[in-house]
Amino acid sequence: MSEQNxxxxxxxxxxxxxxxxxxxxxxxxxxxxxxxxxxxxxSIGLIIALLALFLVGTITAGDRFANFENVLTIIxxxxxxxxxxxxxxxxxxxxxxxxxxxxxxxLASVVxxxxxxxxxxxxxxxxxxxxxxxxxxxxxxxxxxIVIAYGNVVxxxxxLAMLVAARGLAEVLANRTTQIxxxxxxxxxxxxxxxxVSILIWIFAIVVAAGWxxxxxxxxxxxxxxxxxxxxxxxxxxxxxxxHMMYLxxxxxxxxxxAGVMMLARTTAGTSTHGxxxxxxxxxxxxxxxxxxxxxxGTIMGTVLGVLIFSTLTNVFTQNNLSTSVQAIxxxxxxxxxxLLQQRFANRAARK
Numbered sequence: 106m107s108e109q110n111x112x113x114x115x116x117x118x119x120x121x122x123x124x125x126x127x128x129x130x131x132x133x134x135x136x137x138x139x140x141x142x143x144x145x146x147x148s149i150g151l152i153i154a155l156l157a158l159f160l161v162g163t164i165t166a167g168d169r170f171a172n173f174e175n176v177l178t179i180i181x182x183x184x185x186x187x188x189x190x191x192x193x194x195x196x197x198x199x200x201x202x203x204x205x206x207x208x209x210x211x212l213a214s215v216v217x218x219x220x221x222x223x224x225x226x227x228x229x230x231x232x233x234x235x236x237x238x239x240x241x242x243x244x245x246x247x248x249x250x251i252v253i254a255y256g257n258v259v260x261x262x263x264x265l266a267m268l269v270a271a272r273g274l275a276e277v278l279a280n281r282t283t284q285i286x287x288x289x290x291x292x293x294x295x296x297x298x299x300x301x302v303s304i305l306i307w308i309f310a311i312v313v314a315a316g317w318x319x320x321x322x323x324x325x326x327x328x329x330x331x332x333x334x335x336x337x338x339x340x341x342x343x344x345x346x347x348x349h350m351m352y353l354x355x356x357x358x359x360x361x362x363x364a365g366v367m368m369l370a371r372t373t374a375g376t377s378t379h380g381x382x383x384x385x386x387x388x389x390x391x392x393x394x395x396x397x398x399x400x401x402x403g404t405i406m407g408t409v410l411g412v413l414i415f416s417t418l419t420n421v422f423t424q425n426n427l428s429t430s431v432q433a434i435x436x437x438x439x440x441x442x443x444x445l446l447q448q449r450f451a452n453r454a455a456r457k
Contacts (some may be wrong), residue, residue, distance in 0.1 A: 151394065151410040158417045166424035175420065178301065183416035184309035185367045187409065189380075190317040190362070191385040192360030192395075194408045195353050198320070199389050199398025200333040201253070201260045203354065205267035206361040206387060209245045210380030212275040213238040213365030214305065218375030231291035238369070239362040245271055246358020246396040251353030267453035268384070284375040295370030305367050317405040329353065333400025388414060389436065393443040 106204040162170035169175070196203045214331040216222065217238040245267060252263045286292060295304050304412045320326035326457050328349055331339040361380075368379050392398060393414060394407030415436060 119420055121278075126221065134156045140426050148395075148404075148406060151407060151414065155414050155417060158421060162417065162421040162424060165417065165421065170421065170424050175424075177306070179413070179416050179420050180306050181303050182307070182419065183412045184303075184305045185364045185371065186383055186386050186390065186416075187309050187412040188312045188360050188364045189383055190368065190390045190408050190412050190451045191312050192357035192398050193384075193387040194316065194391050194394075194396055194405060195359050196260075197374065197388070197398060198333050198400060198403025199353050200336065201350065201353065202264065202388070203246075203249065203383045204261065204264040205249060205271060206247065206357060206364075207359040207380035207383035208268045208271035208275070208386075209242055209358055209376050210243065210365045210383060212245065212271040212278075213241040213362045214375035215275040215279045215284065215370050215377055216241045216375075217365065217369060218286055219278065223286075223288050224397045226288050226291070231294070234288060234291055234369075235366050236298065241358060242358040242360070242362020242365060243355050244358070246355040246361070247351070249358065250354035254347040255398065256351040272377060274443060279375070279377050283350060283379070284377065286369055286373045291372070292373060294367070307369060308363065308367060309445065312360065313405060313409055320403060320405055325349075325352075330401060333397075333403070335401075336442045386415065389406045389440050393439060398444070 159171075189210065191201060193206065200307055217234045222234060222237055249260075249264055249267050251260050253260050254268075257265070257393070297304050299307055320329065328339065328344050331342065331344060333351060334345055336346060364383075365379070372379070390411035391408050392411070394404055394409070394411030396403045396407065418435060418439075420433075421434060
């Protein structure tokens with residue numbers, strides 16, 4: 106009985122000490138420090154950075170930047186890499202990495218636009234193309250998960266191998282050509298809009314909502330964070346770590362498949378070059394958003410803000426006709442700053 110009650114006593118004592126021994130202004134300062142040092146504080150910082158970019162765009166590009174249509178363009182541009190980044194958030198939160206998502210996206214787009222697939226879609230329904238793309242993504246993720254979880258291969262090496270293999274398979278299947286989407290029903294649906302907002306943006310919003318719920322309101326999400334925080338402790342707590350890690354890579358592959366469908370809608374073509382370097386963009390967005398590279402902490406909304414920051418940065422550079430090389434340098438600086446801040450927060454948490 107004493108062991109069960111022991112965690113409660115310090116908490117009650119702590120509450121009494123705060124209310125009775127700390128002056129009101131110090132108490133408020135302590136609460137403020139906790140808020141600013143937590144996820145809310147990090148989100149506020151990202152929102153400020155995003156608003157600052159919008160201000161720069163408005164000042165430098167004027168009405169060409171500051172209009173509703175351009176805002177939708179920014180979000181639409183962010184939607185594909187954003188969907189990929191949601192899956193990446195789960196993997197990195199658990200302490201893993203997935204370098205294959207860009208290649209898997211390209212492979213899914215190629216397989217979904219093969220002649221026999223489109224012929225079958227013509228005789229049935231365009232949804233066949235979507236199902237096949239999602240199956241390709243989930244299948245590639247399953248292979249990654251099995252190799253990593255049950256083959257005990259380091260995630261970096263296993264997904265790097267899938268990156269090369271998936272891109273190569275896509276080139277073989279497409280015969281190094283661009284395959285045009287000729288299924289009109291597919292194009293009509295995915296290039297349409299609801300309430301004036303592109304279907305691609307709605308898909309992004311749905312994936313974000315599902316990802317947030319899965320990470321923050323389910324045992325799946327809690328297990329993901331626990332594995333990233335301390336894998337051995339998670340195993341001793343009864344979590345089936347290997348199986349869960351496999352599921353995470355399936356999820357990452359599935360989001361890459363969804364992004365492949367979105368890419369087909371945006372470009373009306375499937376090619377092995379789709380998704381090139383998307384894995385790096387996704388990792389950058391996740392890290393800038395506040396998810397720890399070492400695992401144990403993940404944030405879906407932070408990832409969304411990270412994606413929007415990079416998308417807005419690209420739009421500002423495009424509107425001002427600036428070099429893509431300078432844009433790449435700016436992205437690199439942002440990533441380095443984000444990692445340095447992560448290390449600072451991690452060291453502060455360790456000291457506490």
